[in-house]
Amino acid sequence: MTDSIAVLGAGKIGEALLSGLLTGGRRVEELMFTERHPERAAELTARYGVAAVDVATAAKEAAVLIVAVKPQDIEPLLDELAPHATADTLVVSLCAGLPTSLYERSLDDGVPVVRVMPNTPMVVGEAMSAISPGRHATNDHLAVVEELLSVVGMVVRVPESQQDAVTALSGSGPAYFFYLVEAMIDAGILLGLPRAVSEKLIIQSAVGAATMLAKTGEHPVILREAVTSPAGTTIMAIRELEKHGVRAALLDAIEAARDRSQELGKAHDPS
Numbered sequence: 001m002t003d004s005i006a007v008l009g010a011g012k013i014g015e016a017l018l019s020g021l022l023t024g025g026r027r028v029e030e031l032m033f034t035e036r037h038p039e040r041a042a043e044l045t046a047r048y049g050v051a052a053v054d055v056a057t058a059a060k061e062a063a064v065l066i067v068a069v070k071p072q073d074i075e076p077l078l079d080e081l082a083p084h085a086t087a088d089t090l091v092v093s094l095c096a097g098l099p100t101s102l103y104e105r106s107l108d109d110g111v112p113v114v115r116v117m118p119n120t121p122m123v124v125g126e127a128m129s130a131i132s133p134g135r136h137a138t139n140d141h142l143a144v145v146e147e148l149l150s151v152v153g154m155v156v157r158v159p160e161s162q163q164d165a166v167t168a169l170s171g172s173g174p175a176y177f178f179y180l181v182e183a184m185i186d187a188g189i190l191l192g193l194p195r196a197v198s199e200k201l202i203i204q205s206a207v208g209a210a211t212m213l214a215k216t217g218e219h220p221v222i223l224r225e226a227v228t229s230p231a232g233t234t235i236m237a238i239r240e241l242e243k244h245g246v247r248a249a250l251l252d253a254i255e256a257a258r259d260r261s262q263e264l265g266k267a268h269d270p271s
């Protein structure tokens, strides 16, 4: 099993990872984090018992450093990290858009970097994480990251050139499903159902549909056709979705997210 792990920047995704790792069997003593805001650090230590440390301590004590700050905050973090990271430190970036080359330019030659796009369902052990090696990351480094992240969900390897698309699909993906669920609950309210009933109906339908997708291996079209009776209720709803361009809206939305991921990378590229 991997040695100690430090999360650098314990916001939403950093906390989701810490909590997922603890639920998945990691011991508190194997984990640590850095956090710019002391109140936030105190809150997390109180909640999980994990120690807040400084970057120098994290780099000295942890075998894996997981960067989870906003892309916009990466430069000061790299300035802090650069004097301490060596070829024995594995740096794992969770930051949307940021290429491994950005880290390699700032850190000593030979520091291995793995770029990861996870998602928040890691908090319930159902993350989808895609990982890509930087220039100095070997198969062994990828295996370490796979082992670490498999505790909180599924892991796939992708070429780094696909990471902006992955970010738009599975990194942001949970938000699209939450948005859809929110809108469907509102529809229940529109039809006069009590909110609690509407929430229960839609959330269990989402769980059921997701479980069917995951467990039957059937294509979504086949599963949808099985719900859609001739001249029935479902086809009336599908016609409205098509009329309102929901499919095209999704294609545009995910393309916009991919473009934003590319922009975030370019904003930190001096060339």
Ligand SMILES: NC(=O)C1=CN([C@@H]2O[C@H](COP(=O)(O)OP(=O)(O)OC[C@H]3O[C@@H](n4cnc5c(N)ncnc54)[C@H](O)[C@@H]3O)[C@@H](O)[C@H]2O)C=CC1
Pocket: 008, 009, 010, 011, 012, 013, 014, 034, 035, 036, 037, 040, 068, 069, 070, 071, 073, 076, 077, 094, 095, 096, 097, 117, 118, 119, 120, 171, 172
């Ligand atoms: N929220 C999500 O669903 C996902 C986020 N990501 C990526 O994870 C990263 C973090 O995102 P969130 O957790 O949503 O942001 P966040 O703003 O909730 O968390 C970032 C944390 O880093 C801390 N921080 C900033 N600079 C620091 C420094 N120099 N030293 C120590 N702590 C520092 C901030 O105080 C904050 O608590 C981003 O790069 C994002 O692209 C990736 C996948 C999913």
Ligand SMILES: O=C(O)[C@@H]1CCC=N1
Pocket: 096, 167, 171, 172
């Ligand atoms: O919205 C964002 O930029 C981050 C990256 C993927 C999910 N949340």
